[in-house]
Amino acid sequence: MNMTFRWYGRGNDTVQLDQVKQIPGVKGIVWALHHKPVGEAWGKNEIKSEVDYIKSFGFHAEVVESVNVHEAIKLGNQDRESYIENYKQTIRNLGEFGVKVICYNFMPIFDWTRSDLFRELPDGSTALFYEKEIVENRDPKELIQTFSSYSDMTLPGWEPEKIGRIKELFDAYKDMTEEDLWENLRYFLEEILPVAEEAGIKMAIHPDDPPWSIFGLPRIMTGRESLNKLLSISNSPSNGITFCTGSLGSSRSNDMVALSAEFAHKSPFAHIRNVKIFDNGDFIETSHLTSDGSIDIKGVVKELSAINYDGYVRPDHGRHIWGEKCRPGYGLYDRALGIMHLLGLWDAFQTMKKENH
Known part of the structure; x- marks a missing residue:
């Protein structure tokens, strides 16, 4: 298990990398060029600048989340070819x-969708x-409008420029x-998988969040059948x-x-986090603890340990605890707690395997 931590970049995150460095077991930073307009090719100089900065704290920069896909590609319209070429580059x-x-x-138009960014939990934290x-x-x-105006920091998937185009989209x-x-x-x-293979990169599609249609828009990455369908498109290792x-x-x-x-x-x-689902279909994000x-x-x-999973893992959305003012779902404290819980489980299962052998 290669533990990582998602970070939104210099000047765009309340969390600093010298703070992340103090979380035991974190090997890498999951990053992106969040200032880049969707569909524009990422330049080598700006990539190098971010990678060098991350490495200066002793982390690897081997995972990017996300290189967003332009709506023209999802729509399959006449403009998609130029955006696909940018993606390849x-x-x-x-x-x-x-x-x-x-x-x-x-996901068409919208990324992850919630109705409340700071709903209070019984313990006083919010999620x-x-x-x-x-x-x-x-x-x-x-x-x-609610999502894009909550602060001066970007909220990927809810870019302000979409507001003026919502009817058009x-x-x-x-x-x-x-x-x-x-x-x-x-x-x-x-189009892109042969390029990814040549570059030594694996493309990893994120499931729809939530995994059902919203606002009448189609959503296709929703469960076992769709995961198998995705893999059947190509047997490429990428x-x-x-x-x-x-x-x-x-x-x-x-x-x-x-x-x-x-x-x-x-x-x-892998993104590992927990949610509590209510009988009416509502859900709220919780701590990483199974019982929550x-x-x-x-x-x-346990299943990841069974195959000695060597992929990249990060704790996903955390609660907002101890009065932390942060990007919704992406504070320091609860994600740090999540990392320690996940690594504790991993260590325990790995030790049990060794003892049983």
């Missing part, structure tokens, strides 16, 4: 600086919350089916999954222990 440039995994997603009725009955423009997707979106994903992968327990696990139909046993070997990158949520985090780590 970004892959080549990242490969030159030692990047091994690129996380991406194929990201999804209230089904609000999302199903809320104007998406209102939601994106919805109109573009109004007749798109899930099969149409699958076809556009297939086209994209067939075609992989970002195994996110919180995204897939927010649907009760997804057994995360069973899915980890089935798909861990095709997941070069609805996902068997202990069972997931």
Whole structure:
């Protein structure tokens, strides 16, 4: 298990790398050029600057999250070719600086979706919350305004420039089916996977969050069937999954222990976090502790230990605790606690394996 920590960059994060350095067991920083407009190629000089800075703290910079996919590619329209070429060049440039995994997603218009960024939990901490009725009955423009204006820091997937284009984007997707979106994903992968192989990079698609349709938009990365369908598009070693327990696990139909046993070997990158699902379909993010949520985090780590998983892992969204003022879901304290819990489980299962042999 190669433990990492997601960081949003200099001047764009409340967390500093000298703080992350004090968390035992963290080997690498998961990063991106968050200031770059979606669809624009990442230049070598700006990549080198970020990688050198990360390495100066003793971390590797082998995982990028995310190189976002332009809407033209998802829509499959006439503009997609130029954006695919930019994506290919970004892959080549990242490969030159030692990047091994690129996380991406194929969610139309919106990235992860919540109704409340700071819902209070019984212990007084706050966390990201999804209230089904609000999302199903809320104007998406209102939601994106809420997300994009919460602070001066970027919130990937909820860029302010989308506000003015929201009607245009919805109109573009109004007749798109899930099969149409699958076809556009297939086209994209067939174009970029050979380039990724040459660059020594694994592409790891992130599941939809939550894993069901919102605002009438198609969503296709939702569970076991879709993960298998993704892998059937290409047997390229660069075609992989970002195994996110919180995204897939927010649907009760997804057994995360069973899915980890089935798909861990095709997941070069894993996000491990917990959510508590309520009877009406609402869910809230919790600590990483199994007993605090609805996902068997202990069972997931046990499955990873069973195959001596050597991919990259990071704690995913954390609560906001001890009065920390931070990017929603991405503070320092609770993610540090999550790392120690995950590494503790890993150490325990690895030790048990050795003793049993």
